[in-house]
Amino acid sequence: MAEERPETGDEAADPRSKRRWRRYVPLAALVAASALAFAFDLHHLLSFETLQQHDRMLRDAVADRPFWTAVGYTVVYALVVATALPAAVLMTITGGYLFGIWLGGSLAVTGATLGAVGIFLVAGTSFGRRLGAGTSPRLERLRKGFQKDAFSYLFILRLLPILPFLVASVVAALFGVSFRIFVLATVLGMLPGSFVYAGVGNGLGAIITRGEEPNLDILLEPEILGPLLGLAALALLPVVYRKLQGGRDVVK
Numbered sequence: 001m002a003e004e005r006p007e008t009g010d011e012a013a014d015p016r017s018k019r020r021w022r023r024y025v026p027l028a029a030l031v032a033a034s035a036l037a038f039a040f041d042l043h044h045l046l047s048f049e050t051l052q053q054h055d056r057m058l059r060d061a062v063a064d065r066p067f068w069t070a071v072g073y074t075v076v077y078a079l080v081v082a083t084a085l086p087a088a089v090l091m092t093i094t095g096g097y098l099f100g101i102w103l104g105g106s107l108a109v110t111g112a113t114l115g116a117v118g119i120f121l122v123a124g125t126s127f128g129r130r131l132g133a134g135t136s137p138r139l140e141r142l143r144k145g146f147q148k149d150a151f152s153y154l155f156i157l158r159l160l161p162i163l164p165f166l167v168a169s170v171v172a173a174l175f176g177v178s179f180r181i182f183v184l185a186t187v188l189g190m191l192p193g194s195f196v197y198a199g200v201g202n203g204l205g206a207i208i209t210r211g212e213e214p215n216l217d218i219l220l221e222p223e224i225l226g227p228l229l230g231l232a233a234l235a236l237l238p239v240v241y242r243k244l245q246g247g248r249d250v251v252k
Contacts, residue, residue, distance in 0.1 A: 046087040074111040081115025096201025105198035116169045123173035146175040158189025
């Protein structure tokens with residue numbers, strides 16, 4: 001019988017090394033998909049001009065195959081978010097344009113949440129969930145404050161563009177935010193803005209029929225920004241309350 005040779009240190013460490021690199025596979029796939037999307041200028045296909053040119057075809061598709069059109073829209077929205085294409089607002093407007101305010105806004109929230117969840121899971125798998133440990137004291141306080149008030153922080157980040165959507169998802173994963181809190185804050189934080197943008201999209205049909213050029217100027221109206229800022233202030237109240245109470249774990 002052949003004598004078994006004991007594993008050397010390099011051989012014993014090899015399986016661990018393989019497992020360590022395997023966790024970066026989802027990240028590599030996501031980065032590659034994003035690079036391809038930008039390389040082929042896919043975000044330029046998502047424009048008001050495209051809606052104008054294919055207005056009849058899109059409306060016929062919704063009328064003939066409403067379920068599959070809604071599914072396709074949701075999947076495309078999720079991919080837009082996951083690949084960081086700068087077209088999320090336009091996608092939400094398109095949802096209202098194709099499906100109306102309530103269904104369009106709901107589909108937009110669903111698609112955006114799916115894309116955000118994908119980013120959240122990839123970031124947590126590839127980099128772990130321990131950002132702030134062993135780093136600067138300020139970053140450590142930020143990590144603890146984010147964990148303590150995760151819902152309020154995430155709600156604010158989703159309600160207003162304080163951080164890019166992708167960055168907020170990655171930061172939430174690296175700060176160890178629970179999956180349930182992440183999904184809940186993402187959905188609720190996006191609801192107001194999504195229905196506002198879907199409402200804008202719902203009126204695009206009349207604008208296109210009149211032969212006018214649609215644009216995003218309407219999104220800057222006080223009637224739209226006012227309620228969003230008010231909701232953001234309400235979301236910050238728990239943080240302000242804890243700070244007034246002298247909580248040591250609040251970010252300072």
